[in-house]
Amino acid sequence: MTALPVTPIAYVRGGRSSPEDDNWGGERAAIELEDFLPPEALAGLDAFSHAEIIFQFHLVPDAKIETGARRPRGNPDWPMVGIFAQRGKNRPNRIGVTVCRIISVTGRRIEVEGLDAIDGTPVLDIKPVMAEFLPRGEIRQPDWSSELMKEYW
């Protein structure tokens, strides 16, 4: 296994201080670029309505990482599914990817709404959402995933 070192380019500031499963939709937080990056790195981001935030679930301990299959949220009503067929945080590399709404961009700071990451979360990348990068063709997903997402936002 080759380690690929990645470096936080920003941190989440504000919002929730501990992870909870649901009701993230109205949550506001800021993303603050690290000092080694100039404010120009965010130039033009405010022309987009949404950004995709790639971050690390930094509080997940090694012992909790799932490498095989498990029931999402441990719910006995849901099937055993592989960790790469669900989006839970206890996953190899602990990477989270979430689309949130951009409220404002000022200097090195982005105000966002609907980011399911807690205060202090390291951010690995920020990408603008382009409609052309959304799924092409019809989306199909199993029932358990729609049930799980019912109260998420």
Add this chain to the structure above:
Amino acid sequence: MTALPVTPIAYVRGGRSSPEDDNWGGERAAIELEDFLPPEALAGLDAFSHAEIIFQFHLVPDAKIETGARRPRGNPDWPMVGIFAQRGKNRPNRIGVTVCRIISVTGRRIEVEGLDAIDGTPVLDIKPVMAEFLPRGEIRQPDWSSELMKEYW
């Protein structure tokens, strides 16, 4: 700066051997899980139509990484925009995120269509696409990005 080591969980096999800008839509390739992960890690993924692949643009040299602003694809007709307001590969941490169509899942292997990553690309994570994780609310984006994407797929 704290390094956060991440490890490839899979590699892209097949598809293009060198990066090109456009016409990725019909490209087929496989994603093969590393041996340290059991096939169960993919259980149930075939119930989803699309997967989101988080990968690393591993061929980008340090000297090419943009940390400020540049014109997308060097096109003089487009504005200077920050690296985090575009999706080009020459970015800090070299992370790419793309949604592709799942053709089949067999053992440790996923056949996909429309993945814009070349043969040998290290994969950091695989997530199922759930409609609930798509952008909430209307999407707004600048004209240059729609022009850039015209021939992409």
